[in-house]
Each structure stands twice: as C-alpha cells, then as structure tokens.
C-alpha cells in the first residue's frame with residue numbers, strides 16, 4: 046500500500062506548550078491509526094521562519110499542512126477573521142456546535158476554497174484573559190489614551206472606546222510593560238502568560254470578553270487532500286477533531302494549574318472585571334464594527350448572521366444549563 | 379551529513395576572500411539545489427521578510443548612525459580620550475574606557491551587531507591613533523560589543539526564557555552578576571596585561587603645562603556632553619520613554635543635536651554619516667540573509683535531526699551532562715547561529731536537565747554565557763565579521779581572530795566559575 | 810572592451826541610485842522613530858500606521874543598501890590571503906564569485922520574491938492591526954526589486970573585474986566600506 050508523508054508548518058515555536066502538543070498528538074494519532082501509512086512531519090517556526098506565512102506556504106504547496114489561527118489572515122482575506130473567536134461571541138462549546146452542526150464548517154470552506162485550501166478546527170484555548178494592566182481600570186475615562194498591546198479585531202474594538210493599540214516586538218514586551226512604555230498587554234491565559242512573567246510586573250489581571258473561545262486551525266492544501274485515499278482522509282478528519290478536543294481539555298488543565306501557581310506565588314495579582322459602562326461601550330463598538338464589515342462583504346454578512354443566530358439560540362440553552370448550574374454552585378459555596 | 383560537508387566547504391570558500399555574505403549565500407545555493415532542488419529557495423522571501431519585520435534589529439542602523447555621527451564630529455574621540463586621560467599615567471586607559479562604554483551600550487540594547495559596529499566606529503580610530511596594539515584593540519572592542527548578550531536586556535535571555543519556559547524577569551536578574559563579573563575580569567585582564575606589556579596600550583601623554591588636578595577637571599568637562607547623550611539613551615529606556623530599539627533613534631537624533639551645539643553640524647555631515655551607516659548596515663544584514671540561507675539548507679537537508687540525535691547521546695549523570703553539554707554548545711557555537719542553537723539544541727537538553735534536578739535558571743545562564751562566546755569564536759563569530767567590516771585595511775582578519783582569544787578564555791573562565799561556584803552569583807545548581 | 814567600460818559605468822550609477830534611496834530612507838526612518846517616541850510620550854498618542862512605517866523604511870535601508878555596498882566594496886571579506894594577492898588574482902575571485910554566487914543567488918530570490926509579492930497584490934493584503942498600513946505588496950515587492958539591483962550590482966562586480974584584468978582599472982587598497990573606523 047502506498048505511504049504518504051505530509052509536511053506541516055506550524056505558527057508556533059518548537060515545544061510551544063499546549064499549541065505544539067496539539068500538533069504532536071495529531072501526528073502521532075495519524076500515524077497509529079493508519080498503521081504507518083500516513084506520516085506527518087512538523088516544522089516549527091524556528092525552521093520555516095514564517096509564523097505568519099503559513100497561509101501562503103500551504104496555499105502555494107510549499108507545505109502540505111498548516112497549523113495556525115484563522116484570524117491571522119485578516120489582512121489577506123478579511124473573512125477569515127470570523128473562524129477563530131469574536132468579541133462577545135460564542136463560548137467553546139457553542140462554537141464547536143456551530144462548526145460541526147450549525148453550518149460553520151461549510152462557511153469556513155467557502156472562504157478557504159478560492160485559496161486552494163481546506164480548513165478544519167484545530168484546538169481551542171477556552172476563554173482568553175482580558176490582559177495585564179499596571180493600573181486599575183475603574184471607568185471608561187481610565188481607558189482613554191491607554192497604550193495597550195492588543196492586535197487584530199479586538200484592538201479595533203478597544204480603539205473605538207479610546208484605547209491606543211500599540212505595536213511592540215514580542216522580545217521587548219516585558220521590558221515595555223515593566224517600564225510603562227505601554228500600560229497593558231493582552232496575551233493568552235495563565236498557562237502561557239506565566240512564561241512571559243507579566244505577573245511579576247502587573248497587578249491587575251482582567252477577565253476576558255474579546256476572545257471567548259479562540260479556535261486554532263488545521264490548513265490542508267486541497268491538491269494534497271484530493272490525492273489521499275478516502276480512508277486516510279477519514280483518519281485525518283478524525284485525528285484533527287480529536288486534536289481540537291484534546292487541546293481544549295489540555296488548556297483547561299494547564300490554565301487551572303498555572304492559575305493556582307499565580308495565586309499562591311504572586312499574591313499581588315488581583316483578578317478584575319471591567320466595569321459595566323466599559324463593557325456596554327465595547328459591546329456597542331463591536332456591533333458597529335460588525336455592521337460595517339457586513340456592509341462591505343456579502344460573505345462576511347452571511348457568516349456574521351449565521352453566528353449571531355446560532356449564538357442566540359445556543360445561548361438560551363446555555364443559560365438554563367451551564368449558567369444555571371454555575372449560579373447554583375456560586376450560591377452554595 | 380550534507381550540512382556538515384557544507385560547513386567545511388563554506389570555510390574553505392571564505393578563505394578565498396569573496397564577501398562573507400555572498401559566500402554563505404552561494405555555498406547554500408549549490409548545496410540546496412543539489413540536495414533539494416530550486417524550489418527550496420521559495421522559502422527565502424519569507425526568511426527575508428522575517429528579518430524585515432524583526433523590529434528589534436532596527437537598532438542596528440540606528441545605533442550605527444549614532445556611532446558614525448559621534449565619530450565624524452570627533453565627540454567620540456573626545457569622550458574616550460578624556461576617559462583615558464582620567465587614568466593618568468596608567469597604561470590601558472583607553473581599553474578600559476572602551477569596556478566601560480561597551481557595558482553602557484550593552485545595558486541599553488541586546489543587539490550585538492549594533493554595539494560591535496558602534497564600538498568599532500567610536501573607539502577603534504582612537505586606539506589606533508594612540509598606538510594601541512591591533513590585537514588588544516580589536517579583542518577589546520569585540521568583547522565589549524558582545525557584552526549586550528549577557529547584560530540585560532538581552533535577546534538571548536528572552537529567547538531562552540521562551541524555550542525553557544522561565545520568566546524573563548528572573549533571567550534578567552540572574553544575569554546581572556555574571557555580567558558584572560565578566561566586565562570586571564576584562565578590566566583586570568587589561569590592567570595585568572598592560573602592567574607587563576605597557577607598549578601594547580600606551581598611557582595618554584600628560585600635558586606638561588597643566589597640573590594633574592587641572593587635567594582631571596578638563597577631562598571631566600569634556601566627558602560630560604557625550605556621556606550625557608549615553609545617559610539620555612539609557613535613561614529613556616529605564617524610564618520607559620522608549621523601548622531599547624527606539625532609544626537608538628533618540629541616540630542618533632541626540633548625536634546630531636550635540637553636533638549642532640558644538641558647531642560641527644552640516645547637512646553634508648548628516649548625509650555622509652547616513653551614507654556610511656547604510657554601507658555598514660547593508661554589510662551586517664547581507665550577512666544575516668546569507669546566513670539564513672545557509673541555515674535553511676542546513677536544516678532542510680536534515681541537519682537539525684542529526685544534531686538532535688547527537689544530543690540524545692549525552693550522559694545521564696549531572697556533572698558529566700553539564701560539562702559535555704557546555705562543550706557541545708561551545709563547539710557548535712563555532713559554526714551555528716545562537717538562535718538556531720537555542721531552538722534546536724536547548725529544547726532537547728531541557729528535559730534531561732530537569733530530570734537530573736538541575737536548576738533551570740542556572741542552566742539558562744550557563745547557556746547564555748556560552749552562546750555569547752559563540753559570537754567571538756573564529757571562524758564564524760559574527761562579532762568578528764562585523765568589526766572587520768568597519769576596521770581600517772591594516773587590520774587583518776587574523777589580527778581580530780588572535781585578538782579575541784584572551785577574551786574567549788576569560789568567558790570560559792567565568793562560565794567555569796558559575797558552574798563550580800553558583801553561590802557567588804546568587805544562584806544554586808539545584809532546586 | 811569599450812562597451813564593457815560603458816556597461817560598467819552604467820551599472821555603477823544604478824548601484825549609486827540604490828544607495829541614494831537607502832540613505833534617504835535611513836534619515837526618514839530615524840525621524841520616524843523619533844517622532845513616534847515623542848508623540849507617544851508627550852502627547853500620549855500612538856499610530857500603528859506610523860509604527861509600521863518604521864519597519865517599512867528600515868527594510869528599504871538594508872535591502873537597497875546591499876547592492877550599493879556591493880558596488881562600493883562595503884561587504885566584509887576574510888582577508889587572510891586576499892590582501893596578499895595581486896590585482897589579477899583578486900579580479901578572478903570577484904569575477905567568478907559574482908557569476909557563480911551573487912547573480913544566481915539574487916536570481917532565485919528575485920524569482921520567488923516576485924510570486925511572493927504578486928500573491929500579496931492579488932489578495933489585496935494589508936495590515937491586520939487597527940490603523941495599520943494597507944498595500945503590503947509594495948514592501949514585499951522591494952524584495953524582488955532589490956534582488957534585481959543586487960544581480961546588476963553583481964554584474965557590475967564582474968565587469969569591474971574584467972576592467973582590472975585588462976589592466977585598465979585597479980582595486981584600491983582597503984577601499985569602500987572598510988576603514989570607516
């Protein structure tokens with residue numbers, strides 16, 4: 046039987062925790078399930094040197110597979126933005142339901158098809174934290190003129206309420222925050238933030254709103270996919286789906302562990318939530334930006350509508366299940 | 379295996395004297411096409427793009443510009459020779475001043491290309507004018523310019539923090555004492571050398587018409603303006619006004635302002651400084667691009683897997699592991715870029731070290747110290763090429779190769795001290 | 810021989826044009842970074858577009874600088890033997906090196922860089938960050954563009970070597986980039 050070796054470029058550095066474990070598990074599973082007929086060789090960012098070139102490299106066929114996040118391609122193909130996570134959007138459970146049962150996958154394929162690629166969910170971080178702040182944010186005024194490292198669409202929402210999104214090279218982020226060159230940094234969540242040491246220099250750790258369910262993605266070059274026999278395609282499909290689920294669970298595990306560590310070793314760190322007026326302003330800003338995006342692109346309008354309808358229906362049920370349960374727990378504890 | 383042969387061939391080709399950058403690129407080209415075909419080079423635009431978007435490297439042209447302006451306006455000379463004069467009849471004053479200025483630059487940036495070239499521009503002409511030994515001068519400058527790697531903020535520590543999962547702040551703190559000790563040893567070495575061989579570093583001639591006191595006062599007065607510039611640059615970083623990279627631009631603008639104050643300013647001067655800066659910057663980045671082509675061919679022909687296999691052969695006992703790991707990194711550092719080592723080798727060593735109960739912070743500092751040495755080791759030490767690129771023609775590559783040797787030995791000495799007496803540096807080798 | 814001299818002089822002018830572009834970009838870049846620091850610190854204002862302009866200019870500096878430095882012999886060499894050799898031997902090293910290393914290397918970067926830039930153009934790629942710069946293809950196109958100039962500078966290196974071989978020109982001792990310090 047014919048053997049296949051596929052080369053995968055990932056956006057992450059070698060041994061990047063959680064994200065990198067996801068691709069490694071995927072490669073292992075594929076090999077085991079196919080009895081060695083399908084092998085995946087992973088090249089990390091240190092090898093291809095193009096963390097944000099994964100899209101182009103898979104498109105051009107320089108790599109067969111990619112592992113990245115869809116919203117990184119917003120500057121190239123604006124509609125890719127919606128397949129990672131949206132401010133005030135669905136949580137991980139709701140979003141997976143949308144992808145697999147609510148038409149999300151079909152919409153994602155529609156966006157990636159013209160670029161000669163297939164895209165599949167590739168693992169979720171869960172709710173991302175809202176960022177590290179050096180000063181407490183008590184009102185909308187405190188946000189005005191605040192210099193924050195926050196890229197992408199969330200940065201645009203923040204900009205709408207007066208924040209100054211600022212670019213800082215990742216290597217200088219720590220120093221920049223420590224010395225007040227910037228006032229705040231948005232990164233991921235406890236497990237990954239801990240490595241950068243922000244807990245040593247910023248006291249206020251804000252809860253998230255902007256990326257409630259950051260989904261990574263597998264990219265597959267279409268020609269490569271079509272060359273695979275059907276059983277190997279199925280093995281890939283299942284391995285990708287398992288990898289996504291594994292990453293969500295792994296994120297929960299590592300974040301909980303890291304958070305326990307921060308609580309114990311850095312008593313200076315306080316968890317904060319933005320006050321209501323800020324959330325309301327950002328909620329409105331988000332709505333306005335989505336409206337503009339929908340007006341500018343037919344397919345964006347279709348995706349936004351699908352997501353909003355799905356969120357409404359799904360959230361109504363989340364409210365009487367998960368939320369009701371957590372509320373109950375809060376009362377007895 | 380192709381990777382290893384390629385290193386050998388590159389070494390031979392370099393000796394022919396064709397520009398280093400294009401020798402790397404050209405050798406990579408032949409081996410790459412031979413082993414993988416033309417399409418391997420479709421990765422090159424991405425690699426060039428990653429250099430373009432690496433904004434930390436912006437410090438290179440900016441610091442060089444500052445250095446060139448200070449040199450053209452003679453302010454650098456004034457700073458160094460006045461500092462040298464403060465040492466009175468003591469030989470080696472200029473060399474010690476160079477180390478001190480290098481330490482200041484190191485505390486403001488972690489970009490070696492920037493500080494080696496800037497130091498080369500600032501102090502090499504002054505040392506040459508005062509009849510310093512070529513080897514002592516070039517060795518001092520390379521060593522002083524490379525201090526930026528271990529003295530925080532430092533790129534290598536940030537990368538190691540990422541690879542090893544250690545907070546950057548802890549690493550920066552842990553690196554302070556090793557950095558200070560290294561600087562101290564450099565100075566002690568120069569003092570001892572010049573005591574026995576004063577002709578290698580003649581003392582600055584005293585002005586017979588002035589008393590020692592007058593001399594000190596006038597020297598201090600002369601130091602103030604250029605030193606103020608350095609303080610502005612450093613101050614802007616420490617107060618957070620600018621990131622380390624941006625501070626380099628403040629330095630460049632500041633140098634032009636100083637020139638204005640000293641009536642040295644002209645548009646021609648700025649244009650000529652910019653032209654020199656472009657030339658030197660292009661030299662540095664051409665090497666980076668040539669080297670990235672080289673490392674691309676090395677890793678895509680399986681060189682990284684080969685290294686991985688070697689690493690897994692290291693012994694499983696603490697001291698044997700430490701010593702051999704350090705030796706391997708040192709030898710690899712002769713040939714391979716420190717970023718490659720951090721990303722390929724360190725992730726393999728880390729779990730072994732962890733299993734042996736080794737304190738990862740200490741281990742990280744050992745690696746950083748070791749990788750700093752790789753900038754200085756012939757034949758491929760980047761600092762050596764950078765200095766050669768700005769040195770006058772009477773200074774030969776071999777002068778630089780020989781000049782850095784004592785400083786390499788000093789670095790190995792400090793490395794050994796940290797290994798054997800971690801307590802002296804406020805660390806421990808185990809948890 | 811006459812046409813080689815003509816060609817060589819033309820190629821030299823092309824490389825000097827690259828140098829001129831790089832010098833202007835360097836001055837603009839220094840001013841750009843300075844401006845960004847001041848507006849952020851004094852006026853508490855940040856423009857991601859201006860921040861991105863920094864690396865655009867910085868890329869222009871070194872990419873256009875490379876062909877310029879090639880013409881003015883600013884690229885560092887290992888001179889263990891080179892400096893002891895005569896004019897003819899050096900000319901041969903430069904002639905062969907230019908034809909075998911510089912031109913093919915630049916050619917490959919140019920070819921692949923061209924599709925790299927075209928792809929960005931066709932997708933209308935821009936910055937994904939708030940207030941970032943549009944038209945990413947422009948800066949990406951600098952890669953193939955400067956690759957062409959590097960190739961012509963390589964050709965210039967070869968024509969100059971031919972002039973030296975014919976005895977009409979000489980390499981200066983420690984000319985160009987060397988000896989800045």
Ligand code: NA
Pocket residue numbers: 483484485486487488489525526527528529530531532533
């Ligand atoms: Na440093």
Ligand code: NA
Pocket residue numbers: 711712713714752753754755758759760
């Ligand atoms: Na080296």
